[in-house]
Amino acid sequence: MRSLWLCWVLWVLPLAGRGAAVTEEQVLVRLLQQLQLSQAPVLDRVDVEGMAIPAQVRAQYVALLQRSHVDRARGKRFSQNFREVAGRFLVSETSTHLLVFGMEQRLPPNSELVQAVLRLFQEPVPRTALRRHERLSPHGARARVTIEWLRFREDGSNRTALIDSRLVSVYESGWKAFDVTEAVNFWQQLSRPRQPLLLQVSVQREHLGPGTWSAHKLVRFAAQGAPGSEGQGEPQLELHTLDLKDYGAQGNCNPEARVTKGTRCCRQEMYLDLQGMKWAENWILEPPGFLIYECVGSCLQPPESLTIKWPFLGPRQCIASEMTSLPVIVSMKVGGRTRPQVVSLPNMRVQKCSCASDGALIPRGIDL
Numbered sequence: 387m388r389s390l391w392l393c394w395v396l397w398v399l400p401l402a403g404r405g406a407a408v409t410e411e412q413v414l415v416r417l418l419q420q421l422q423l424s425q426a427p428v429l430d431r432v433d434v435e436g437m438a439i440p441a442q443v444r445a446q447y448v449a450l451l452q453r454s455h456v457d458r459a460r461g462k463r464f465s466q467n468f469r470e471v472a473g474r475f476l477v478s479e480t481s482t483h484l485l486v487f488g489m490e491q492r493l494p495p496n497s498e499l500v501q502a503v504l505r506l507f508q509e510p511v512p513r514t515a516l517r518r519h520e521r522l523s524p525h526g527a528r529a530r531v532t533i534e535w536l537r538f539r540e541d542g543s544n545r546t547a548l549i550d551s552r553l554v555s556v557y558e559s560g561w562k563a564f565d566v567t568e569a570v571n572f573w574q575q576l577s578r579p580r581q582p583l584l585l586q587v588s589v590q591r592e593h594l595g596p597g598t599w600s601a602h603k604l605v606r607f608a609a610q611g612a613p614g615s616e617g618q619g620e621p622q623l624e625l626h627t628l629d630l631k632d633y634g635a636q637g638n639c640n641p642e643a644r645v646t647k648g649t650r651c652c653r654q655e656m657y658l659d660l661q662g663m664k665w666a667e668n669w670i671l672e673p674p675g676f677l678i679y680e681c682v683g684s685c686l687q688p689p690e691s692l693t694i695k696w697p698f699l700g701p702r703q704c705i706a707s708e709m710t711s712l713p714v715i716v717s718m719k720v721g722g723r724t725r726p727q728v729v730s731l732p733n734m735r736v737q738k739c740s741c742a743s744d745g746a747l748i749p750r751g752i753d754l
Contacts, residue, residue: 408678408734410663416731417716429668429717429724439671439715439726446728447672450713481590481602483609484536487583487623489573497627498634500699500743502570503563504533504550504585507608507619510559515604528553528592529602531562535569536584537576546586547572553592556604570625583623633686635704635739649683651704653739656680671726672715678735681706685741700744707740709733 414426485504493499532551538544550564566585573583589605608619628634639645639652659675660666685702712734718727 408658408736410658410660413658413660413712413731413734414665416734417714417729420729420731421716421718426665427669427719429719431668437717437724437726443715443726443728447713447715450711450728450730453711481588483587483607485585485587485621487585489570489583490580492625493570493574494627494629496630496634498630499567499570499574500626500628501565502567502626503624504566505622505624506531506562506564506587507621508554508559508562509606509608509619511556511604516556527557527601528555529605530554530590530592531564531605532588532590533564533566533569534586534588535566535572536586537572538581538584549585554605556601562607566623628688630741633688633702633741635681635683635685635741639682645682647684651681651683651685651739651741653679653736654682668717670714670716676712676735679737679739681736681739702741702743704739705742706736706738707742708736708738710735710737 418424418426530551531554533549534546535549536544536546547569549566549569552564554562569583569585573580587607589602591602607621609621635651635653637652639649639654641655643649645654656678657675658678660670661674681704683704685704687702710733712731714729714731715726716729717724719725
């Protein structure tokens with residue numbers, strides 16, 4: 387029966403609210419997972435009486451406890467305003483272009499990046515070139531445009547990350563929009579002074595095979611202004627942000643104020659008493675309990691004019707955006723003897739609460 391209960395808890399655990407406080411069931415499940423146990427061991431008081439915690443075990447526990455207050459696991463995204471940044475083609479080849487954008491001081495302080503949009507102007511293909519293409523490649527009228535983030539490393543090597551990719555037709559012209567939010571998120575993670583934002587634009591065949599060899603050669607993007615309008619075709623980077631002074635969380639809740647529906651998103655303090663739990667008796671040696679937090683309150687919603695403009699984002703919700711681990715010392719029977727052991731339970735304590743739009747992109751960590 388206990389195994390069935392554990393399976394149910396494991397199934398329902400991911401469904402818990404993203405800002406809800408950790409429960410005793412979650413602590414138990416994480417412990418069993420880390421120790422690869424099917425159920426909590428039942429230990430008698432005689433098993434732990436007189437057992438001293440060795441200095442190296444306690445030192446490991448204290449080190450993990452200190453680190454848990456530093457290490458954070460990040461776990462967002464409407465456009466109140468946007469800023470355009472003009473880019474330039476640094477290199478121009480047959481099918482590859484490198485765009486350079488100066489980014490310093492372009493993102494307002496205390497703001498949240500909602501979306502970054504790269505706009506490229508696709509030049510119209512001359513009619514004579516189109517007729518020749520139709521004659522030579524009657525079944526290939528599209529090419530694939532790929533956007534990659536490029537980073538030059540200190541050792542001289544470079545790395546790329548795929549950001550966006552889509553098909554464009556040779557019969558179309560005008561502005562094309564690409565979502566490069568993740569590229570700007572990557573750039574924000576670089577150490578200062580940051581290098582410019584580098585975006586590599588590649589135009590390739592739609593697919594391999596006869597009749598598709600020339601379509602990608604006809605897709606060209608303006609580098610120095612649209613035809614007949616000086617400077618209008620230059621690549622543009624739009625940065626859509628929200629001012630967190632209005633649309634963000636407030637930090638920790640006021641302990642003297644009652645939380646209501648109108649309370650601005652905040653982190654509320656709670657205490658989880660491990661000593662009062664039957665399954666933890668004689669098993670968990672440290673800590674006897676710990677402060678946990680939950681994210682409560684509501685978030686200010688953008689005006690309707692912006693929600694219509696950005697339909698891919700849902701309502702802003704109060705969520706746990708940063709979590710820390712919880713180290714514990716447990717008693718384990720090894721070879722007939724009971725010994726203390728340190729276990730670190732990841733993502734157990736809410737470190738920070740934030741307002742985030744439902745369905746927003748969660749930034750990936752940079753690993754290039």
